[in-house]
Amino acid sequence: MAERIDFTEIAAAGYSSEFDSDAEQRKRKVQYESLLPKKKTRTDGVPKSQELEEQYTKEEGRIHRLHYLTMDAFDRHRQFVNSYMVFYGGSMKDFKRDTSKDKNDMDVVKENHRFLWDEDDESEENWEKRMAKKYYDKLFKEYCLADLSRYKENKVGMRWRTEKEVVDGKGQFVCGCKKCEETEGLRSWEVNFAYVEHGEKKNALVKLRLCPDCSYKLNYHHKKKEVVPPNTKKDKHKEKKQKKHKKHKKGRKEDDGESQAETSGKGGKPGDTDAHNDDGNVWSGPAKIAEEKSREEEFDDYFADMFL
Numbered sequence: 001m002a003e004r005i006d007f008t009e010i011a012a013a014g015y016s017s018e019f020d021s022d023a024e025q026r027k028r029k030v031q032y033e034s035l036l037p038k039k040k041t042r043t044d045g046v047p048k049s050q051e052l053e054e055q056y057t058k059e060e061g062r063i064h065r066l067h068y069l070t071m072d073a074f075d076r077h078r079q080f081v082n083s084y085m086v087f088y089g090g091s092m093k094d095f096k097r098d099t100s101k102d103k104n105d106m107d108v109v110k111e112n113h114r115f116l117w118d119e120d121d122e123s124e125e126n127w128e129k130r131m132a133k134k135y136y137d138k139l140f141k142e143y144c145l146a147d148l149s150r151y152k153e154n155k156v157g158m159r160w161r162t163e164k165e166v167v168d169g170k171g172q173f174v175c176g177c178k179k180c181e182e183t184e185g186l187r188s189w190e191v192n193f194a195y196v197e198h199g200e201k202k203n204a205l206v207k208l209r210l211c212p213d214c215s216y217k218l219n220y221h222h223k224k225k226e227v228v229p230p231n232t233k234k235d236k237h238k239e240k241k242q243k244k245h246k247k248h249k250k251g252r253k254e255d256d257g258e259s260q261a262e263t264s265g266k267g268g269k270p271g272d273t274d275a276h277n278d279d280g281n282v283w284s285g286p287a288k289i290a291e292e293k294s295r296e297e298e299f300d301d302y303f304a305d306m307f308l
Contacts, residue, residue: 182211
């Protein structure tokens, strides 16, 4: 009868359990990871209030700029005037004239040709308030109104606009002649406005916006200087065409020069051609960085098509 063999007493050399090894590996991995120093999550500090304020102001200005670019000139005019009333007080009722206290032109000149702004509180204003103030400030000294009833005698009476006339766009979007309400075909004329303030004679170059008929009256004796708005769409289109033509012409000249160099200068130095190629290389010079416009320049750009 065969002997019984007890396999538990036999050493199982070369045999191992895969399940046991996986468990051991996991255990070892957990132990190893527990020994490693724990990485602390980096957290940046709270930004300074000044940086936050600057970023907020930039973002606010960008939003307002995009909003204003969608408006036409007259809508922007109304928006700026309304913003002025919101930030500095007042309402449309304040601009309704009291007919019981009518005044002649001389009284209006004496009372309404002054500027109405204080320059002390500009530092605490936000972007929209500064924009409205800048626009409102320019309105009073940009345009005037004229009385052309005696134009044949070469006598033209001028006065500053009242606050109500500024808000209504009289002399800017409506003909600047005293008794004319035409809004189409307005042209801007530069006139010398002479007036007396506190016994002192003063002169100011201002714009007078007139319809074709009133423009004829103004220039009846002497031709005045017409103010043409800069950078019109036609001018931009012409500039693009000229640049394109110059670029094309320059490319043709360079091609002719290269062909002449190949035919006549085969024995030339190799360094000459390399230098010529380097000149046209886009990486040969530093990148052009667009200069950021100042706040005053930005405001002037927005007002360019409004002060025609």
